[in-house]
Amino acid sequence: MKNYIIHCDWKVIEEGFDPKNNRVSESLFSLGNGHTGQRANFEEKYSGDSLQGNYLAGVYYPDKTRVGWWKNGYPEYFAKVLNAANWIGIHIQVDGEELDLATAQVDEFKRELDMHSALLTRSFVASLPSGKKLEVEAKRFLSMKNQEIGVIRYQLKSLNFSAPLTVTSFIDGDVMNEDSNYDEKFWVELEKEVEGANAFLCMETKKTGFHSGNRQLTRVLLNGKEQLDQPEALQKEKFVGSVFHSQFQEGDTLVVEKYAAICSSLQTPKGKMKARTQKLVEEASAKGFEQLYQEHSKAWELRWETSDIEIKGDRAAQQGIRFNIFHLMQTYTGDDERLNIGPKGFTGEKYGGVTYWDTEAYCLPFFLGTAPERVAKNLLMYRYKHLGRAIENAEKLGFKNGAALYPMVTINGEECHNEWEITFEEIHRNGAIAYAIYNYINYTGDRQYLAPYGFEVLLGISRFWAQRVNWSEEKQAYVILGVTGPNEYENNVNNNFHTNKMAVWTLKYTLDVIAYIKREHPYLFEELIQKWKFNELQETDHWKEIIEKMYFPYDAKREIFLQQDGFLDKELIPVDLLPEDEYPINQNWSWDRILRSCYIKQADTLQSLYWFQDEYDQESVKRHFDFYEPITVHESSLSPCVHSILASRIGREDKAYEFYLRTARLDLDDYNNDTEDGLHITSMAGTWMSFVEAFGGMRVKNGQLMLDPFIPKSWESYSFKISFRGSHLEIQMGEELKIINHNPGMVSAIIWGKNYELQEKQELILNREEK
Numbered sequence: 001m002k003n004y005i006i007h008c009d010w011k012v013i014e015e016g017f018d019p020k021n022n023r024v025s026e027s028l029f030s031l032g033n034g035h036t037g038q039r040a041n042f043e044e045k046y047s048g049d050s051l052q053g054n055y056l057a058g059v060y061y062p063d064k065t066r067v068g069w070w071k072n073g074y075p076e077y078f079a080k081v082l083n084a085a086n087w088i089g090i091h092i093q094v095d096g097e098e099l100d101l102a103t104a105q106v107d108e109f110k111r112e113l114d115m116h117s118a119l120l121t122r123s124f125v126a127s128l129p130s131g132k133k134l135e136v137e138a139k140r141f142l143s144m145k146n147q148e149i150g151v152i153r154y155q156l157k158s159l160n161f162s163a164p165l166t167v168t169s170f171i172d173g174d175v176m177n178e179d180s181n182y183d184e185k186f187w188v189e190l191e192k193e194v195e196g197a198n199a200f201l202c203m204e205t206k207k208t209g210f211h212s213g214n215r216q217l218t219r220v221l222l223n224g225k226e227q228l229d230q231p232e233a234l235q236k237e238k239f240v241g242s243v244f245h246s247q248f249q250e251g252d253t254l255v256v257e258k259y260a261a262i263c264s265s266l267q268t269p270k271g272k273m274k275a276r277t278q279k280l281v282e283e284a285s286a287k288g289f290e291q292l293y294q295e296h297s298k299a300w301e302l303r304w305e306t307s308d309i310e311i312k313g314d315r316a317a318q319q320g321i322r323f324n325i326f327h328l329m330q331t332y333t334g335d336d337e338r339l340n341i342g343p344k345g346f347t348g349e350k351y352g353g354v355t356y357w358d359t360e361a362y363c364l365p366f367f368l369g370t371a372p373e374r375v376a377k378n379l380l381m382y383r384y385k386h387l388g389r390a391i392e393n394a395e396k397l398g399f400k401n402g403a404a405l406y407p408m409v410t411i412n413g414e415e416c417h418n419e420w421e422i423t424f425e426e427i428h429r430n431g432a433i434a435y436a437i438y439n440y441i442n443y444t445g446d447r448q449y450l451a452p453y454g455f456e457v458l459l460g461i462s463r464f465w466a467q468r469v470n471w472s473e474e475k476q477a478y479v480i481l482g483v484t485g486p487n488e489y490e491n492n493v494n495n496n497f498h499t500n501k502m503a504v505w506t507l508k509y510t511l512d513v514i515a516y517i518k519r520e521h522p523y524l525f526e527e528l529i530q531k532w533k534f535n536e537l538q539e540t541d542h543w544k545e546i547i548e549k550m551y552f553p554y555d556a557k558r559e560i561f562l563q564q565d566g567f568l569d570k571e572l573i574p575v576d577l578l579p580e581d582e583y584p585i586n587q588n589w590s591w592d593r594i595l596r597s598c599y600i601k602q603a604d605t606l607q608s609l610y611w612f613q614d615e616y617d618q619e620s621v622k623r624h625f626d627f628y629e630p631i632t633v634h635e636s637s638l639s640p641c642v643h644s645i646l647a648s649r650i651g652r653e654d655k656a657y658e659f660y661l662r663t664a665r666l667d668l669d670d671y672n673n674d675t676e677d678g679l680h681i682t683s684m685a686g687t688w689m690s691f692v693e694a695f696g697g698m699r700v701k702n703g704q705l706m707l708d709p710f711i712p713k714s715w716e717s718y719s720f721k722i723s724f725r726g727s728h729l730e731i732q733m734g735e736e737l738k739i740i741n742h743n744p745g746m747v748s749a750i751i752w753g754k755n756y757e758l759q760e761k762q763e764l765i766l767n768r769e770e771k
């Protein structure tokens with residue numbers, strides 16, 4: 001846990017330079033715009049500990065798998081989003097002496113991330129070992145208006161010396177991923193060119209053949225006047241740069257402006273990189289820093305208009321929630337259905353930048369609630385486009401007839417996770433992908449999505465479940481053996497309640513969808529039957545039997561569903577009774593001890609109770625919550641949000657708040673001591689969910705919006721915004737509850753159990769007593 005980030009409503013601020021926090025700050029102050037992203041590395045040389053990171057969305061390398069014992073069915077590789085060319089480099093030498101914060105004395109250091117306009121500013125005074133003092137201010141952003149543009153304005157002032165100054169502005173393609181399995185470099189150089197202040201570098205990934213095109217145009221101004229001398233061209237392997245020489249006098253100010261084009265062959269055709277990047281940097285430098293920044297901040301303002309959450313009376317909480325929203329918006333913009341959301345986004349390399357069930361289970365609600373409908377739809381389309389690969393994946397494991405098993409981890413639809421107990425067994429993910437289709441349609445009302453996209457995915461997943469179950473003579477029921485539930489702290493269990501539930505629910509939902517398509521699109525349905533060789537009668541009869549005869553482990557004494565068949569054989573000792581120095585157990589206990597223990601990593605049975613709330617009454621939710629929560633260690637950052645929402649459903653407002661706090665500042669305060677690896681981007685969406693669904697009490701039931709807000713005791717007021725079926729609502733909760741409909745058209749909502757209709761621009765004010 002750390003406490004060095006200054007609390008502020010719209011900014012993340014660090015004052016004073018402590019190299020020990022550098023990796024953490026590099027993560028916290030990361031920038032991104034959906035297309036590209038980077039850690040907050042320094043422009044000037046830094047020889048201290050740092051994780052240099054620039055990432056291009058969707059550009060990956062299949063890093064050959066490394067495991068102890070190979071198991072049939074393991075994927076050949078783990079896909080990694082690649083650390084790409086470092087384009088921010090601006091190295092400074094004063095009379096041959098390098099500016100390096102690891103060797104200089106650093107004073108007045110301040111790093112500031114303005115979340116409203118996604119601008120990173122860093123300022124400091126550095127005394128070089130020779131005693132020369134420089135004042136530096138660096139500003140940079142990754143344009144949200146034109147996502148292939150990055151801009152830096154780096155200003156230097158001589159405080160006590162006159163000496164020759166050399167500025168080297170460069171692009172370095174000789175980079176590697178820290179977690180490369182065989183210490184391999186993944187990029188080869190294709191082309192480079194430097195002409196004066198204009199430098200271009202084109203690289204290609206090994207195996208996957210992606211191209212990246214980076215170009216920079218550097219302008220240097222001495223005391224406000226452009227340096228007209230041609231810079232020296234610098235070219236090395238995988239490296240291009242322009243070197244500017246100046247005579248620097250005491251009191252002089254030098255400004256380096258760097259206009260960078262960052263392109264990838266996902267958007268720019270190979271062979272067109274040179275021309276495209278040239279056009280981009282010319283346009284950017286013609287506009288200049290200020291205009292580009294205005295355009296960029298306008299684009300951000302529009303995003304905040306539909307997504308901001310305001311909290312009065314608790315600055316730490318205010319900063320925390322905005323920080324979460326900010327990074328989610330930096331990571332995914334929904335412009336390209338080939339892209340998705342890695343658990344660390346663009347802020348680090350852990351989890352390879354690839355897609356997990358986190359997207360469907362945690363991120364989708366955020367984008368449904370705050371962004372245009374197409375954004376969430378693209379997340380669904382990503383999986384739709386991978387259906388063929390999910391079928392191949394299932395075939396590799398022995399499934400037939402179009403059964404689809406979506407991967408645990410993927411970038412292009414192929415499985416790349418390789419721990420058997422997760423790759424083969426954590427199959428509840430297939431249910432999450434089916435549930436996301438329901439969630440999207442329930443929220444947006446876009447039933448058109450079902451035919452053909454939603455249906456085809458549901459059919460593949462249903463076929464998988466129908467083959468994955470087996471009939472138990474002993475139990476006279478269908479069972480699902482050898483699985484790992486969301487709780488990865490027990491593996492290879494039988495009848496994990498959540499997995500069985502997801503199987504049955506998917507089959508039921510697919511039957512509903514079939515009925516809908518047959519009714520509304522009969523001709524299309526005929527085509528789908530042919531396309532998928534769907535033996536409707538035979539297959540759906542089998543599904544119905546599974547629905548009717550699925551086994552769910554149940555404890556009649558406690559009146560709760562059990563996480564898995566053998567759960568009650570475990571020693572049930574509440575987490576509270578564990579010695580404090582044994583947390584987190586995943587860092588202190590042997591894996592074997594964890595597996596045998598009752599401790600639950602993250603919501604498992606409770607995940608089902610959250611998703612299928614309408615099926616369980618309050619008393620039942622309470623019983624399950626009271627049984628499972630005390631033995632849950634929340635060692636996945638995805639855990640507290642589900643608990644916060646359920647706590648609020650059962651009226652435990654304090655608990656709901658307590659769980660919320662565990663996620664809201666998770667990274668800002670480095671709660672788990674792992675922010676240096678990158679931020680917990682997908683769990684940030686869980687934080688948003690717990691705000692809007694726990695405090696705001698928002699739900700959509702059968703297409704009907706419902707709100708049941710309460711306010712945590714320590715806050716004066718809060719407000720949040722949601723887009724719902726074309727309307728844009730602002731919900732303010734303070735002394736009274738005020739709801740404003742900002743968009744044309746009427747929206748109906750059930751608030752504290754009563755139905756209201758809100759006309760355009762209408763403000764509905766309710767007294768808190770009405771709750």
Ligand code: BGC
Nearest residue numbers: 343356357358488636638682
């Ligand atoms: C969690 C998974 C999650 C993954 C990536 C793991 O620690 O247990 O549920 O998908 O992290 O966030």
